[in-house]
Amino acid sequence: MYVYLLTNKARTVLYTGVTNDLERRLYEHSQNMGDAGKFTSRYQCNLLVYFEVCADAVQAIAREKEIKGWSRAKKEALIAALNPMWSAIDLQSWTGE
Template sequence: MDRQPAVYILASKPYGTLYIGVTSDLVRRIWEHRSDLVDGFSRRYGCHQLVYFEQHGNIIEAIQREKQMKKWNRAWKIQLIEAQNPGWQDQWSMIVGET
């Protein structure tokens, strides 16, 4: 997957704790979260499963979208995840090109 600005949601488990982030390199950033290299919320609450992501044309758009999503209530975030990923499957293999 090419480097491209993205907004992503990590979960501790299906319907568990959610973390929303933004990055210019999705593969690298998710690998950092999964390896517990990112200190803070995602490590403390075990948010390692990539359950949602969306790519954007530039980092400004991605940051605006992240801020918008962080203001949403939990039900809206769950609806967004389930519209793209109803089984709450970890999307890691999809972004790294594994089958």
């Protein structure tokens, strides 16, 4: 399971989500599929800037809720800890470094 954060090119919007298949979910966001696709489409929020792996769905959902309750500044600090430049993460070439 994954918890992930998306942003737009201007970095003005953050979207927090949870999924069991990150590649598939990113594709769905890019194609404006599902309820989350409505939000990400409206705000052009499709750049993956952060994700973490969780052991199971219960842990992932709890973590998603925790992050959603945070201030914008705390979310920005979380992203910066993994991805200081807020570069779009390409899962095909991701090394975790």
